[in-house]
Amino acid sequence: MGSRPRIVIVGAGFAGFSTARSLARLARGTADIAVINPNNYFLYVPLLPEVATGVLEPRRVSVPLVTALPGIKLLLGQAEAIDLRARHVRWTDAEDNRREVAYDRLVLAAGSVNKLLPIPGVTEHAHGFRGLPEALYLRDHITRQLVLADIAQNAHERAARHTFVVVGAGYTGTEVAAHGVLYTDHLSRLHSRGRIDRGPHWLLLDVAERVLPELDPRLSRTADRVLRRRGVDVRMGISVQEATSDGVSLTNGEFVPTRTLVWCVGVRPDPLVAGLGLPTEKGRLCVDPCLRVPGHPDVFACGDAAAVPDPARPGHLTPMTAQHAVRQGRTAAHNVAASCGHGERRPYRYRDLGFAVDLGGGQAAANPFGIPLSGLLAATATRGYHLLSLPGNRTRVATDWLLDVLLPRQAVQLGLVRGQAVPLENTAPEIPATPR
Template sequence: MSRPRILIVGAGFAGYQTARTLARLTRQKADITLLNPTDHFLYLPLLPQVAAGVLEPRRVTVSLPQVRTFAQCSTLQGGGEGHPVRSGPGEHRSQARIALSDNRVVGPTAGRAGSQACGGHVRPTLTGRQRPVKQEPKVVPRSGADRNPLPSGRRGRQTGTEVAAHGQLFTGVLVGKQPLRAGIRPRWMLLDTAPRVLPQLDEKLSRTADVVLRRRGIDVRTGTSVKEATAGGVLLSDGEFVESRTLVWCVGVRPDPLVESIGSPLERGRLIVDPFLQVPGHPEVFACGDAAAVPDLNKPGEFTGMTAQHAWRQGKVAARNVAASLGVGSRQAYRHRDLGFVVDLGGVKAAANPLGVSLSGPLAGAVTRGYHLAAMPGNRVRVAADWLLDAVLPRQGVQLGLVRSWSVPLDTASPELARMPGAPRSPGHDGPPAPRRTSQQSAASEGES
């Protein structure tokens, strides 16, 4: 009898945990293949700190081939676009399993990806489903009567709030070291369609975060979105036009189009699965993370959110259920109680509600960083060392690995693969475009890590 073959598509939070748990459970008794566009896992919630230069990009990555528990796994780089998911000719379903896990990012969302650019200008970009591409923001003054001529538009829930909070502190430090002409300072704006900042937190913590942002000079606009983005600025939903050459897009994610090839019912682009993470009608296919609409057993009639917290735990359950389908152990339904949120506001400021306990200030900051250290699958010592060095040494204001905006357009399905001059491009992107207008794209979800 042939060895069982297991294909895991995606190495985000869910896929990484599925592969690691399966490797431990099967103990060399199955052939496991992990398919991912890159050779590393990225801890997405810390990307805002990478963008602000707090952490070096490699600190938040984990090399897949070097993970000890992956020794029995084959790690393949590539994508699955345009390839339907099916068993091979003559394949016995009893011996083949497919686990679909993580999505591609359309725009950075809470706890996922980083920043996007517009208008054909070089901008600090954390491109990728999960990849940091550059570290330090570049401050570019604009001419005109406005004394704060560089509004950096930010939109989003947790990610957008963290990027704005860290970015304002960082650009303030840069301008302090190298003042712009005539006392010009960068202007930051945080846009959100929600009625208040961080609506997933209680009103007290939401107000605390709002006060911290406004005291730093960030222009917080709630109930507001971007209607249109151009090379010269952004048109807001309230009709105001804001001059800007920097736009950071933090509006949400959508599942990889690959999930549509299953031919099963979808919920906002996600495969509807049962509580055991199996796709109805396809017992050999499991789905978890952002690719799956998982019933929330604690809230009947609802689905779990597209968050790292759910994806990490769903990966464990998916692995156990795949192993159970092969005769190893017993399967279990996915059930998880929300453990709360942590939001890093830069410096010693944070807002958190672990296990429903509201915290703010330095205590929340300590809890937030402690949570991230505990949740990271690797590089904990290096991350802690970077935090310590950032606390006692000044940051280096340098530009590394800049990516032009046309290399990663907002409408791409694979932002982790930046387009380079002379490389093949998808239709409609045959070369570096002139500054173009970008229509507003709505968020497919507003999950937080």
């Protein structure tokens, strides 16, 4: 990096990518910008359930950083520690070499990791759902279970391989169950060959009172209705008490034989935040309304890693959602540029655009600009929103969606990702609460 101001961005998720893209325009030719990220792509996470169920190919939701962020240097690796006094970031590259990079301005957009609760067996037997490896592995795993169920020696084993348990009825868990049941129904028809047998059985569990508890109750009812109509066993107020290789014990005392437990409970800020030794709130790094870290005017934070005050709800933090991450990234970029002499600082502000949950099969629950929608209209609005939000690959995604309507899905087990490559992180729970 040269003698111009050195701006380092940690993370290229929604917040980091948005920051880098905006800074590339705001500070063009006046600063050296580098992004530290483990992968050379930006991942559009909301479409991962469609990757896991064969609707979209994985490259469709992966936008290469080298083309999306021209002029920005990619440091391919993982940030390990930050020396705030020396203004250095220590990171490990893709071949485990330890390196350092100096900065004049730092943007922490490290994102989040899986949140685990003290439930025996979850780390060993559950599948996470945070990135491409998890989505690809889950697709292979589901496909394999249907193949093995077809040759099972007894009805008990067949039923266990036909049972899929999803824990967490938020955005991710609801979409995984909704898309998953469509995929396994397709696989089941291929393998049944006219045999009369119990088909795939999906359970969606959560300690909350309703599906999508963070959304308007009308959207929750829409999603719940679609899930139940497809045969998903939606159980609210219930969760997993223990997981084993043979199944899961539920908090109501029931044991469910299964070979598939998908963990979609939630996330917590990246551990890099805790290692800074700075004030946090709910594990997120405290920042002021301009996204600066108090006491460190050269450090900014945004996205899931930052405790950003919610201007619409005094006393609360902004939710950990992609919408906020993208907007906070733009605000962070504006204020970093302002600190380098380009423009004036401004606090974080936003307008709620609504939410969209893609349930597959021409169904969705959405409330664009506060207008509740369901059915095909909601599905059209949801996919339109995703196409507008994608920073690339729009034509390819739209083509895959069209092909999914015209052609049957390819039930192929690729074997590219093995279980050892996608473990759930064994983290200490934030609160010793009732399992969720």
